[in-house]
Amino acid sequence: MTQLQRLAIAPNQLQNSQIILTPQQLHYLNRVLRLQAGDRFIAMNGQGQWWLAKLEGEQAEILEPIAVQTELPINVTLVVALPKGNGFDEVVRQATELGVSSLVPTISDRTLLKPSPQKLDRWRRIATEAAEQSERQIVPTILEPLPFTTALALYQAHHQYICVERGHHPHLLNCLTHTPQRAVTVATGPEGGWTEAEIETACAASFQPVSLGRRILTAVLAPIVALSLVAAAAEMGKMNNEAKM
Amino acid sequence: MTQLQRLAIAPNQLQNSQIILTPQQLHYLNRVLRLQAGDRFIAMNGQGQWWLAKLEGEQAEILEPIAVQTELPINVTLVVALPKGNGFDEVVRQATELGVSSLVPTISDRTLLKPSPQKLDRWRRIATEAAEQSERQIVPTILEPLPFTTALALYQAHHQYICVERGHHPHLLNCLTHTPQRAVTVATGPEGGWTEAEIETACAASFQPVSLGRRILTAVLAPIVALSLVAAAAEMGKMNNEAKM
Incomplete structure (x- = not known):
């Protein structure tokens, strides 16, 4: 799982089970990471939630949430x-x-x-x-x-x-x-x-x-x-x- | 004591109670630190010994050893x-x-x-x-x-x-x-x-x-x-x- 590439998304990019990707994110996924339609990556909303996602054209589909705990137990x-x-x-x-x-x-x-x-x-x-x-x-x-x-x-x-x-x-x-x-x-x-x-x-x-x-x-x-x-x-x-x- | 400037010297620069300064060290003391004859600084030989020293032309005189312990207690x-x-x-x-x-x-x-x-x-x-x-x-x-x-x-x-x-x-x-x-x-x-x-x-x-x-x-x-x-x-x-x- 951790070998998959990770992408930070804004919470409002998530609509139902779809991620609406920005042009910068599409460039990053397609051109920099060389992902193609159907490839999977990890989407992170910066508030502690991670999802396994699948690239589909200009959007990505959420496949499932990922349970991770990498944060310190205290503030x-x-x-x-x-x-x-x-x-x-x-x-x-x-x-x-x-x-x-x-x-x-x-x-x-x-x-x-x-x-x-x-x-x-x-x-x-x-x-x-x-x-x-x-x-x-x-x-x-x-x-x-x-x-x-x-x-x-x-x-x-x-x-x-x-x-x-x-x-x-x-x-x-x-x-x-x-x-x-x-x-x-x-x-x-x-x-x-x-x-x-x-x-x-x-x-x-x-x-x-x-x-x-x-x-x-x-x-x-x-x-x-x-x-x-x-x-x-x-x-x-x-x-x-x-x-x- | 710790407000004094420090200078690293090689062990062989120390002869009796005099430090024979290199041209680079003289430049540093005179031009960069703006020390003058009679001004004091700390000389350190990089092997755990520190001395209080006094600048005198192209040499410096050792005034006294300084007892310090800033090293970790283990290797x-x-x-x-x-x-x-x-x-x-x-x-x-x-x-x-x-x-x-x-x-x-x-x-x-x-x-x-x-x-x-x-x-x-x-x-x-x-x-x-x-x-x-x-x-x-x-x-x-x-x-x-x-x-x-x-x-x-x-x-x-x-x-x-x-x-x-x-x-x-x-x-x-x-x-x-x-x-x-x-x-x-x-x-x-x-x-x-x-x-x-x-x-x-x-x-x-x-x-x-x-x-x-x-x-x-x-x-x-x-x-x-x-x-x-x-x-x-x-x-x-x-x-x-x-x-x-």
């Missing part, structure tokens, strides 16, 4: 101080592969980048592509860039951590494995780190300061490391049970 | 099937930031890239730069690309894992937290994954197949996720004790 929101240059493109791509639910790009005191409005479209396209490639069922939500203090107030979760690069803080993994997590929000800083004032504001908003290790990580790598740990802590029990089956 | 070797394009550059950079000891680029059955000899020099330069930026004491070793089966035989450790993307295997983090680790070797695959034969060979060489989660990760991201977990599992006890001090 994870990353609040990421925008790295310089195009660094956030990489964060979007890799965080999507790792199962993030929502990404909140934020402007911190030491953020150099002032993103253009076109950036948001670009990030959302990257997230859609990465969700397809990593076989996710859901395309993560990418919010408009917000000032850090606004993001702190808006994205409250059951467990909230702010990654701080110097000083003696407990390791994020230690917090994750000692407390069962439901929804998690993790904030990671910009080049040069958070200011003292930002860390204090986050603590006042019930974010716990944590460490990602003794070395200094770049603003692009820090959110990926934090998410790797949250995802692994959430999945490890579940996968181990399956491995025993 | 970690990553055996990485070479990703396509320049993907391994990113693996070298990020794995160095995360504290890897040795990187073994390997040619697997599905590896498309045949690296040129210049690549190795480039990877070593990237590792040196990333070690400086992340404040590591050691520059990781990067081996010449080897066939996968040769790498398996050469890089045996106390604990050895091969990351496999489909099928029911226990999560890597589960293995790490249930067994105290000393030296760890982790192998991650190419685009398209390992072949069945490669996984069998690895198992015969005492590599345990593990999962990095339910989603399909790219060949660039997989080694970074694996290393994030190994590093965090190795450091979390240690950092938590410090946080209590």
